[in-house]
Amino acid sequence: MTTVPPEVSPLGLTLEAAPHAAAESTATRKKGLGIASWLAIAWLTIMVGSAALADVLPLKDPNAGVAPKRFAPFQSGGPILGADANGRDMLSRTIYGGRISLIIAVCSILVGLFIGGFLGLLAGYFRNWLGNILVGLFDILLAIPQLVLALSLVSVLKGDPNIPEGFHLPIILVLIIALGLVSIPILARITRASTLSWSQRDFVTAARAQGAGHGRILFREVLPNVAPAMFSITLLGMAIAIVAEGGLAILGVSVEPPQSTWGTMIATGKSELDGAPFILWIPIAAVFLTAVSLNYLGDVIRDRFDVRESAL
Amino acid sequence: MAGIGDAHLRAPGESLLRVENLVVEFPSGRGQKVHAVTDVNLDVLEGETLGLVGESGCGKSTTGKAIMQLPSPTSGRVLFGGQDLTDVKGEDLRTLRTQLQMIFQDPISSLNPRRRIEDIVAEGLNIWKTGTKSERADKVDKMLLTVGLDPKVVRGRRPHQFSGGQCQRISIARAVVTEPRLIVCDEPVSALDVSVQAQILNLLEDMKARYQLTMVFIAHDLAVVKNISDRVAVMYLGRLCEVGDPDLLYANPAHPYTAALLSAIPVADPTVKPDQRETLGGEIPSPLSPPSGCRFRTRCPRADDQCRNEVPVMAQVEGDHFVACHHPIAPGESIEGTVNLAGALAKALA
Amino acid sequence: MTDLTADPAEIVEPADPAVGEVLLQVTDLSTSFTSDRGTVRAVRDVSITLRRGRTLGVVGESGSGKSVLARSIMGLMPSNATRTGSVEFGGVEILNAPPKAMRKFWGEQMAMVFQDPMTALNPVLRVEQQITESLHEHLDLTKDQAHDTALALLTSVGIPEPARRLRMYPHEMSGGMRQRIMIAIALACGPKMLFADEPTTALDVTVQAQILDLLQALQRDRQMAMILVTHDLGVVAGRAHDIAVMYAGQIVEQASAEALFARVRHPYTEALLKSIPKLEMAKHTRLEAIGGRPPDLVDLPVGCKFAARCPYAQDRCREEEPELLPDPDDASHLVRCFFPVSVAASAALQATAPVAGEELA
Ligand SMILES: Nc1ncnc2c1ncn2[C@@H]1O[C@H](COP(=O)(O)OP(=O)(O)OP(=O)(O)O)[C@@H](O)[C@H]1O
Numbered sequence A: 001m002t003t004v005p006p007e008v009s010p011l012g013l014t015l016e017a018a019p020h021a022a023a024e025s026t027a028t029r030k031k032g033l034g035i036a037s038w039l040a041i042a043w044l045t046i047m048v049g050s051a052a053l054a055d056v057l058p059l060k061d062p063n064a065g066v067a068p069k070r071f072a073p074f075q076s077g078g079p080i081l082g083a084d085a086n087g088r089d090m091l092s093r094t095i096y097g098g099r100i101s102l103i104i105a106v107c108s109i110l111v112g113l114f115i116g117g118f119l120g121l122l123a124g125y126f127r128n129w130l131g132n133i134l135v136g137l138f139d140i141l142l143a144i145p146q147l148v149l150a151l152s153l154v155s156v157l158k159g160d161p162n163i164p165e166g167f168h169l170p171i172i173l174v175l176i177i178a179l180g181l182v183s184i185p186i187l188a189r190i191t192r193a194s195t196l197s198w199s200q201r202d203f204v205t206a207a208r209a210q211g212a213g214h215g216r217i218l219f220r221e222v223l224p225n226v227a228p229a230m231f232s233i234t235l236l237g238m239a240i241a242i243v244a245e246g247g248l249a250i251l252g253v254s255v256e257p258p259q260s261t262w263g264t265m266i267a268t269g270k271s272e273l274d275g276a277p278f279i280l281w282i283p284i285a286a287v288f289l290t291a292v293s294l295n296y297l298g299d300v301i302r303d304r305f306d307v308r309e310s311a312l
Numbered sequence B: 001m002a003g004i005g006d007a008h009l010r011a012p013g014e015s016l017l018r019v020e021n022l023v024v025e026f027p028s029g030r031g032q033k034v035h036a037v038t039d040v041n042l043d044v045l046e047g048e049t050l051g052l053v054g055e056s057g058c059g060k061s062t063t064g065k066a067i068m069q070l071p072s073p074t075s076g077r078v079l080f081g082g083q084d085l086t087d088v089k090g091e092d093l094r095t096l097r098t099q100l101q102m103i104f105q106d107p108i109s110s111l112n113p114r115r116r117i118e119d120i121v122a123e124g125l126n127i128w129k130t131g132t133k134s135e136r137a138d139k140v141d142k143m144l145l146t147v148g149l150d151p152k153v154v155r156g157r158r159p160h161q162f163s164g165g166q167c168q169r170i171s172i173a174r175a176v177v178t179e180p181r182l183i184v185c186d187e188p189v190s191a192l193d194v195s196v197q198a199q200i201l202n203l204l205e206d207m208k209a210r211y212q213l214t215m216v217f218i219a220h221d222l223a224v225v226k227n228i229s230d231r232v233a234v235m236y237l238g239r240l241c242e243v244g245d246p247d248l249l250y251a252n253p254a255h256p257y258t259a260a261l262l263s264a265i266p267v268a269d270p271t272v273k274p275d276q277r278e279t280l281g282g283e284i285p286s287p288l289s290p291p292s293g294c295r296f297r298t299r300c301p302r303a304d305d306q307c308r309n310e311v312p313v314m315a316q317v318e319g320d321h322f323v324a325c326h327h328p329i330a331p332g333e334s335i336e337g338t339v340n341l342a343g344a345l346a347k348a349l350a
Numbered sequence C: 001m002t003d004l005t006a007d008p009a010e011i012v013e014p015a016d017p018a019v020g021e022v023l024l025q026v027t028d029l030s031t032s033f034t035s036d037r038g039t040v041r042a043v044r045d046v047s048i049t050l051r052r053g054r055t056l057g058v059v060g061e062s063g064s065g066k067s068v069l070a071r072s073i074m075g076l077m078p079s080n081a082t083r084t085g086s087v088e089f090g091g092v093e094i095l096n097a098p099p100k101a102m103r104k105f106w107g108e109q110m111a112m113v114f115q116d117p118m119t120a121l122n123p124v125l126r127v128e129q130q131i132t133e134s135l136h137e138h139l140d141l142t143k144d145q146a147h148d149t150a151l152a153l154l155t156s157v158g159i160p161e162p163a164r165r166l167r168m169y170p171h172e173m174s175g176g177m178r179q180r181i182m183i184a185i186a187l188a189c190g191p192k193m194l195f196a197d198e199p200t201t202a203l204d205v206t207v208q209a210q211i212l213d214l215l216q217a218l219q220r221d222r223q224m225a226m227i228l229v230t231h232d233l234g235v236v237a238g239r240a241h242d243i244a245v246m247y248a249g250q251i252v253e254q255a256s257a258e259a260l261f262a263r264v265r266h267p268y269t270e271a272l273l274k275s276i277p278k279l280e281m282a283k284h285t286r287l288e289a290i291g292g293r294p295p296d297l298v299d300l301p302v303g304c305k306f307a308a309r310c311p312y313a314q315d316r317c318r319e320e321e322p323e324l325l326p327d328p329d330d331a332s333h334l335v336r337c338f339f340p341v342s343v344a345a346s347a348a349l350q351a352t353a354p355v356a357g358e359e360l361a
């Protein structure tokens, strides 16, 4: 060291301040985001922003006929993205539809993340009867085909329309709960795997030796290391939920008209494939681009938060 | 070695740590059990350093962790200051544990990569809310300074910015900051290269003197263990072979396994050709079904029927030097030809 | 077939005319990496000559450039690396050989054994597949021939029950076994030269001795040239013919093993030797650790790179960089130092150096 340290070690050691030379040279510092990440972020920002601000944006009424039926997109004098079979503005319908699709996807994955993530943490950390029971539970849930599970959950939650005095949850809530429950075992399994490997590290043993309780170890030592994997899988899960919502809509399980989601737009657009395919392709493109963006960002985030554990 | 008995233990009142009939077994599929530690007796006096040596997989770490009750042993007693730790549960154990600390082998795995150095070192103080916040911060700074790191620079950094030796210094700071009475060091220098190893060994000696520590020092390098220990225990496949003062034990290894370990140490002298020395052949048997009688008999050149049938019992050789072997090497006796891999392997390959 | 009790010195007398021929000639090899902190000068101006049947031990502390040197010679470089100088293997310049040509070299001409056999082996493939993979790539063997060759290889690296082991996965074996498998894979295509990069650092002493004995026996048997990289002078002392001590990317001392240990000239080598705990020392002997750490390879100090930690450093050392020059008394003993360790100091070091065997006998 060139500068004399003002303090001296009580043991008379030379103080080491600067990190190990090798430590910094091998560790590649974080680079800027690539163009693809920025495109993904831009797309998601536009989607989320327009969905959030749909009511204040100068959009046509998504449920009223405003143009000739099946008006083709990008023609002067009409809606920029054209009009559907009822003459409704496609742009406005895509944005309003996206709003519901995104709400369903985000909320259902948050349900899955909180419940599944928490159970996964417990299952990975307590490798005793509790862990075994949880793992068994996840396995059983994962063994049921997810579409079947989602459909049956929807039909149970929706209540019976023929019994008006029975309980009736709004369909959006039903979809959120159904997709959320389906995602619980998936998110739990991934969280558990990551927790398992981190909680076997010596620093966890060291924390126990210092008298740290289970809660402190789980939330201070383990969770921060597991969180990046959970976050990236959350984005991936949202992408899947958006697609899954579309799938359910095609099977006829979705919001009632005139409300729409990307899923219902795809479902109704199917019949226009011959005359006006854009009515189908526009919502498909919205789903596709959003899912790809989420997926890609999930990967980028995982890589960036993948801590360099050491210089060694 | 694979020995039993407690001839090597000192009077119960004298020791800070006394491990009696320690057994640790792990379940392993198909109803089998890993016999990681079998019937081990150990004691450590206040201020003493006990070196625990043996090949990888012989149960050194398991013994160290069982002392810490991480996890508690399958059976046996761990008396710490007269109190049996295996009887203490829950909150009481959590409180008692702070008096025992551990330093680990792998510098990467022993520090949480997501936390800052000041938080890592302060963890023990924060859990128990020792003193005010600023008192704790002061204590952490002093401790970092003591282990030779500049607190002003180091405090806010994360573990990946440090070399292996520096990570071990941080681990030492973390273990000592709560002022424990006993530290279990599990191969703290095995992952370091020789020059850093010397720095860390010196640091441990200094810390021990300064904080009146009692240590259990685990390693597989006999020269390292001799340097730091007051007493050495050699372990093989879950049992003790030989215990004693390192000066006596190294001068006259009585157990064939100790002799083999000693001859395996690389020597910085080109005139000593390694293959003129004896090295131990074969591999350590599986702890799932350890050999009967003396566990070392499958690799021991002196093994006979007695070794197969009877577990050797710890007996005194001289002063503070005990061995568990039916046919110990007498002082001055040559061990030539006893453990000769060179010959054995040459035969195998021929 | 393998005589483990032979003295390595015997092979200096070549029975086979091919033995002793220069196999590897490295001249002024430098390797640097571009990083966002600047240029990492990991290896600088290294020259090495290695003959068949000889072992060169490369010693130095962590980060001194030992692994980079070995990889630079083999041509196993990441994309951010730049190499200059010359590497001649069997008379052919290979420094700038295209990757395709190098692939032919790897395995057949030179092979490497890594420090950590667990990460170097593929965890999901059985041992047999991993060995035969390289056999299929380089030699035109039928399935049965490959199997027999693999069996013979395992036998030659001292693995008991080779047929059973071939069907195992790496994680089912101990560290020592895995390292033997690594060696078997490296030897599969009969390389002329073997790089062993800290082959025993992950192992404990008894297994270390076994593996080193094995490497030495195989090397003698096959008349390979070997570069044995380690941070422990004790490991190479009895096993290498020549030793190169590296510090901050340079060779600071190079000599035959006998000459080096008989007369240590460089202060760094001396410090390394002193820092090793020895069996002969009384318990609690204070070790003479080398204080501080090696310099930053991005921002190397002027003058001698060891000056900041050198007990003999003088003003000249901090201004001028010493060259690697022959020792006046022994032209084959190269030292990079203005004020080498005196003969007297070196002799004093010898007095404390372990004389093993004596103590054990
Ligand atoms: N791809 C790379 N990019 C940048 N720097 C590198 C790269 N590879 C190695 N280095 C640097 O080169 C230097 C020498 O590294 P090397 O791995 O050769 O050390 P070593 O002597 O083998 O150490 P060890 O004993 O730890 O294996 C180190 O400072 C390292 O950080």
Ligand SMILES: Nc1ncnc2c1ncn2[C@@H]1O[C@H](COP(=O)(O)OP(=O)(O)O)[C@@H](O)[C@H]1O
Residues within 6 Å of the ligand: B026, B027, B034, B035, B036, B054, B055, B056, B057, B058, B059, B060, B061, B062, B063, B287
């Ligand atoms: N949690 C565990 N489950 C099963 N076996 C274990 C466990 N921990 C250790 N073992 C086994 O116990 C034996 C002793 O291990 P260990 O104490 O780590 O050895 P050492 O520290 O001497 O290398 C080994 O065979 C090891 O595989």
Ligand code: SF4
Residues within 6 Å of the ligand: B001, B255, B256, B257, B294, B295, B296, B297, B298, B300, B301, B302, B303, B304, B307, B312, B324, B325, B326, B327, B328
């Ligand atoms: S002589 Fe017998 S008792 Fe002694 S170590 Fe050998 S096998 Fe064990």
Ligand code: SF4
Residues within 6 Å of the ligand: C266, C267, C268, C304, C305, C306, C307, C308, C310, C311, C312, C313, C314, C317, C322, C336, C337, C338, C339, C340
């Ligand atoms: S040149 Fe000077 S500083 Fe460098 S090793 Fe020699 S004496 Fe030490």
Ligand SMILES: [Mg+2]
Residues within 6 Å of the ligand: B057, B060, B061, B062, B186, B187
């Ligand atoms: Mg261990």
Ligand SMILES: [Mg+2]
Residues within 6 Å of the ligand: C066, C067, C068, C197, C198
């Ligand atoms: Mg290396």
